[in-house]
Amino acid sequence: MSAVLFCRGMAMLRIAKLKMQPLPKIILPLIASSLALLILGSAAQAQDPARHGRALLKEFCANCHAIGKTDSSRLREAPPLRTLGRSFDLDQFPRLLKRGISSSHPAMPEFKFSDDDAHAVSAYLRSIQQ
Numbered sequence: 001m002s003a004v005l006f007c008r009g010m011a012m013l014r015i016a017k018l019k020m021q022p023l024p025k026i027i028l029p030l031i032a033s034s035l036a037l038l039i040l041g042s043a044a045q046a047q048d049p050a051r052h053g054r055a056l057l058k059e060f061c062a063n064c065h066a067i068g069k070t071d072s073s074r075l076r077e078a079p080p081l082r083t084l085g086r087s088f089d090l091d092q093f094p095r096l097l098k099r100g101i102s103s104s105h106p107a108m109p110e111f112k113f114s115d116d117d118a119h120a121v122s123a124y125l126r127s128i129q130q
């Protein structure tokens with residue numbers, strides 16, 4: 001009797017083991033590929049700060065300023081960002097962005113950028129200056 005119970009117990013263990021096995025086989029590649037995507041994603045961002053910078057400007061500044069090479073500002077008083085190099089030293093611009101940039105114009109809110117974002121924005125600005 002106890003031998004039968006024992007055997008049944010072993011059989012159940014074996015079934016449990018069989019059921020357990022396919023799981024990691026499915027999940028491991030999923031984990032591996034999402035990790036790879038994460039790493040690739042941040043590498044792409046690190047490789048192309050200007051693209052990241054453009055996205056930031058599009059999100060925070062494009063409502064008023066022209067952020068491209070040929071577009072015009074939606075708010076006429078806001079200078080196109082491609083002309084910033086005329087009145088600002090772009091080498092100093094990341095510092096300005098991190099400290100918080102605001103203008104004398106009441107319409108423009110104050111912005112503060114992280115170190116990475118400030119450098120990304122400056123890299124993009126540099127690429128469009130006229």
Ligand code: HEC
Nearest residue numbers: 060061063064075077078079087103104105107108109111
């Ligand atoms: C709500 C509208 C608005 C938004 C959003 C805005 N700006 Fe402005 N910005 C203006 C206006 C209007 C001026 C011109 C006012 C002035 O001369 O003081 C200006 C001026 C500036 C100036 C000074 C230009 C100069 O030559 O003196 C800089 C630099 C600037 N903006 C950068 C930015 C950046 C970077 C962003 C996004 C992070 C941004 N602005 C978002 C409206 C805006």
